[in-house]
Amino acid sequence: TEPVLPVDDTIVNQTLPHVPEVVGDMIRLQRLTGMRPLEVCLVRPVDLDRSGEVWTYRPESHKTEHHGRERIVFIGKQAQGVLLKYLARDAAAYCFRPCDSEAKRRAAQHANRKTPLSCGNVPGSNVKRKPKRPAGERYDANSFRRAIHRGCDLAFPHPDLGKLKESELLPTQLAALREWQSSHRWSPNRLRHAAATEIRRQFGLEAAQVILGHAAADVTQIYAERDMQKGIEVARRIG
Numbered sequence: 001t002e003p004v005l006p007v008d009d010t011i012v013n014q015t016l017p018h019v020p021e022v023v024g025d026m027i028r029l030q031r032l033t034g035m036r037p038l039e040v041c042l043v044r045p046v047d048l049d050r051s052g053e054v055w056t057y058r059p060e061s062h063k064t065e066h067h068g069r070e071r072i073v074f075i076g077k078q079a080q081g082v083l084l085k086y087l088a089r090d091a092a093a094y095c096f097r098p099c100d101s102e103a104k105r106r107a108a109q110h111a112n113r114k115t116p117l118s119c120g121n122v123p124g125s126n127v128k129r130k131p132k133r134p135a136g137e138r139y140d141a142n143s144f145r146r147a148i149h150r151g152c153d154l155a156f157p158h159p160d161l162g163k164l165k166e167s168e169l170l171p172t173q174l175a176a177l178r179e180w181q182s183s184h185r186w187s188p189n190r191l192r193h194a195a196a197t198e199i200r201r202q203f204g205l206e207a208a209q210v211i212l213g214h215a216a217a218d219v220t221q222i223y224a225e226r227d228m229q230k231g232i233e234v235a236r237r238i239g
Contacts, residue, residue, distance in 0.1 A: 006194035019151035020101040032079040034195035037188040046091040094138035156184040
């Protein structure tokens with residue numbers, strides 16, 4: 001398969017206003033820590049050690065646990081600031097929950113309603129009793145990715161087809177829309193690659209290996225893409 005490349009922070013920042021607040025904080029946390037997508041989804045207060053200046057997080061499950069390896073995620077001041085508002089809950093509850101996202105969405109929708117409360121639906125009256133896909137207690141890697149993709153579709157709409165309903169599109173138009181969306185979407189794994197690239201550039205390969213939780217440096221090489229700009233600057237200076 002094609003290598004996964006880092007996502008540019010400018011693109012991430014353009015996407016953030018178009019995702020739910022909870023998903024936005026998941027994105028910020030992953031970018032700061034270099035976690036795997038599932039590790040972000042599994043954060044619970046009980047798994048955090050907040051006794052030191054730098055917090056540590058040991059996920060309840062991780063990719064290499066079957067090899068007997070321990071995974072430790074290091075959480076600095078900025079990442080702590082992202083997490084703080086999600087810690088006032090049961091210690092074993094997940095910090096990032098779709099049900100919270102849905103509750104926030106409905107609250108915002110209600111706050112922005114223009115119809116007087118004496119008219120139309122009252123809050124909760126038009127909610128399906130048994131929805132096909134109820135909001136759950138935690139995100140998984142797939143639902144996290146889908147939420148980002150929906151945000152990308154809103155942040156980077158097709159210039160001609162983005163405002164039309166998909167049911168109104170011809171097959172050729174729908175194919176063109178899908179191709180546009182595919183090329184303008186990014187996935188959470190690219191946040192991990194972006195963090196790896198920055199850490200390696202500033203602190204070296206060994207530091208990136210520790211932060212990413214890799215047992216071998218050659219795996220880190222795949223994640224931490226070489227900084228092209230540094231090579232260009234060196235060549236410019238030496239002539």
